Amino acid sequence: MAVPPQRRDDEQTKKEENIRCLPLLDNFGFECFPRQLVHRSIQQGFSFNILCVGETGIGKSTLIDTLFNTNFKEHKSSHFHPSVGLKVQMYDLHESNVHLKLTVVKTVGYGDQINKEASYRPIIDYIDTQFEAYLQEELKIKRSLIKLHDSRVHVCLYFIAPTGHSLKSLDLVTMKMLDSKVNIVPLIAKADTVSKTDLQKFKSKIMSELAGNGIQIYQIPANDEASASVNSLQECLPFAVVGSMDEVRVGKRTARGRQYPWGVLQVDNESHCDFVKLRNMLLCSNMEDLKEDTHIHHYQRYRCHRLTKIGFADVGPDNQPLSFQEIYGAKRQEFSEQCQREEERLKQRFVQRIKEKEAEFKETEKELQDEFQHLKRIQQEKTKKLEEERRQLEEEIIAFYKMKADFEAQQAQQAQPASNLKKDKERKK
């Protein structure tokens, strides 16, 4: 363990003054405070949530594998998704006695649609959903924020295509929409495909375009200890990264890198790409700062917006501080007035609807009456006509029977002389 400079000076002075010091068996007093934190953190474990935004096949999975030196076994996405989606994966990683709960969220189908207008929407919705889950837990009476799995996104790795030219409008729009919600760390993906001189120009172009469009990216904080390296990190943005899990031969040893016909690119070599700088920044020096920034700035902004929307305020219209009790009372009053207004409105609407329905029924009743009268008239006329026809038919029947009777009588008269003649002939015989 490195000895702090102050302690080294003290030891030097004591040596010079020939003072014999007994070494302490253990630390005591408040110099043990940091140890407690380390112990508690190791016991609790760490969690870190990374969001990777970039076009399909730009190298997101490979970079995550390379960062954590683990093959997470990813399936390649198709280029034919109708809309942008997100894939959430959680991993439990261990390194010595440190346990890390890692959540990696990757875009699926980003940049593949013809209409890219709302490509950022699912990403924003995901970030907001995680903030909302945390807020809901925070607002509970019995809350357990320590046990809660904090799924808020701590860093967004934005993968820029290595065109060597400039940012695409999709990149600008998405980063603009995301910058108030998450810490954006821009990366030039597959940086091995851009020459060194082009890369420098590309980096400057990207940074000036980001500044020109007012896009806020994550500012690597300058602390006293490592201000020099932080400055160099800040100057390196956007990090030009290369990902690979392949072991390649470099002289007598092997290293992770990409083998080309003209040579080898080592991902862990700082003169080849910025991968090591990115890994150090993300995992060694700035993970806690990224988490703190997420909580203090991005989450607070979301929380403030949500609570204001619900109606909470720290000060009243007269700029005087308001207590929770006062806000609750005012809100309750406002709500009951709103309920009354709504009830009144619904009553009026109900009465109005009843009147309208009554008028409709009356109209329909009148129409039915008219229809009934009309049908009745037609019926009466038909009955009258049928009566007339019946009468005529009865007269015809009577006439027919009369004719029949006459005809029979006539027949009978004609038959009488013939029978008399026959009788006479029989008598003569």
Ligand SMILES: Nc1nc2c(ncn2[C@@H]2O[C@H](COP(=O)(O)OP(=O)(O)OP(=O)(O)O)[C@@H](O)[C@H]2O)c(=O)[nH]1
């Ligand atoms: N030249 C070069 N190729 C890379 C680099 N990183 C990844 N690749 C290659 O690019 C291809 C796609 O890489 P992936 O990591 O699957 O890309 P991805 O963005 O995760 O893809 P999806 O999840 O399917 O959207 C693979 O063939 C990788 O070998 C890189 O830094 N340089």
